[in-house]
Amino acid sequence: MKKVWFSSLALIFAALSITAQAQMKYIAGNDYETLPAVIDDAQSPKVIEFFWYGCGHCNSVYPVVEQWLGPQESDDQPVESTSETQSNRWAINSRLFPSLKMLGTAIDKRLETQKLQTQKLETQKTENQKSDDIAFEFVPAMPSSRWATGGQLFYTAKALGMNINAETFAQVHNKNNPGIIFDEGKAKAFLVSQGADKEAVNKAWDSFGVKQDMERAIRLFNDSGLSGVPAFIVNGQYDVRYTGDDARFFDILDYVANLKE
Structure with a gap:
């Protein structure tokens, strides 16, 4: 009877050990x-x-x-150019060259899109x-x-x-x-x-x-x-x-x- 009891106890401990190892994603001595x-x-x-x-x-x-x-803090930081500054610049030029107004608006939108894309890349974590x-x-x-x-x-x-x-x-x-x-x-x-x-x-x-x-x-x-x-x-x-x-x-x-x- 004792032999059966000890055998059962050994099986329980073995099962617990296997379960614990299965729960560990990586194992010392094997993966590190x-x-x-x-x-x-x-x-x-x-x-x-x-x-x-x-x-x-x-x-x-x-x-x-x-x-x-x-990205590291030591990376070169791009020179910022705000849409407001660009808009003022194009507004002045458009007084002399009305055809530049539409071009300026298009560039403003592109700059804003690039700015949003840069912010997205900075906050996004790769896998x-x-x-x-x-x-x-x-x-x-x-x-x-x-x-x-x-x-x-x-x-x-x-x-x-x-x-x-x-x-x-x-x-x-x-x-x-x-x-x-x-x-x-x-x-x-x-x-x-x-x-x-x-x-x-x-x-x-x-x-x-x-x-x-x-x-x-x-x-x-x-x-x-x-x-x-x-x-x-x-x-x-x-x-x-x-x-x-x-x-x-x-x-x-x-x-x-x-x-x-």
Whole structure:
């Protein structure tokens, strides 16, 4: 009788376990890995991407990640031109050239339509776009001093308020200019070529803030125990690897970022 009872209890626990797993969309050890220890004490939900400018895979995945991140605050803002200003302009011209009045009205309507379309695009979220509550941070991996110049280039640009990621990847992988991530002089010259002031570059390069950022990046990567990039660490403890299936990958990131402990 006891044997039957224990067998029944085992079946119940097994059924409960299977049900619990079925309710979990993605499973640790299968769809993502758990790091031995938490590497970042920042508030969740948050995704960190460890990368290196010299990494071909990082270069390939960068535009995909940018699309997921959506419009950035650093994007160039279009110069606004209101319908009222345009209407006044056409009203003045129409006194001299009556035939311009109809043309001006048509242009006013087109400008208003374009404005509405722009507003719609700015508020619309694509299917695979990051939700606003998830923080994201690029962190250059620096497992050795060989990668340090590229990391310092990244943080110096950040200190100067510059987003040079796309152009840096292009220089290294498409324009045969890898020296900018290995040679300090070439790295600084590259920043100047992108619009930075030479004196400001030199000051930021050796600044205390950049030095702190470098030390933190090195510590985070070392603590993670990772051996390659790109690597996406969620909430400081979950390792989600990019496999090429964009929709599934970003869905896992979103799912894991919102896991409740």
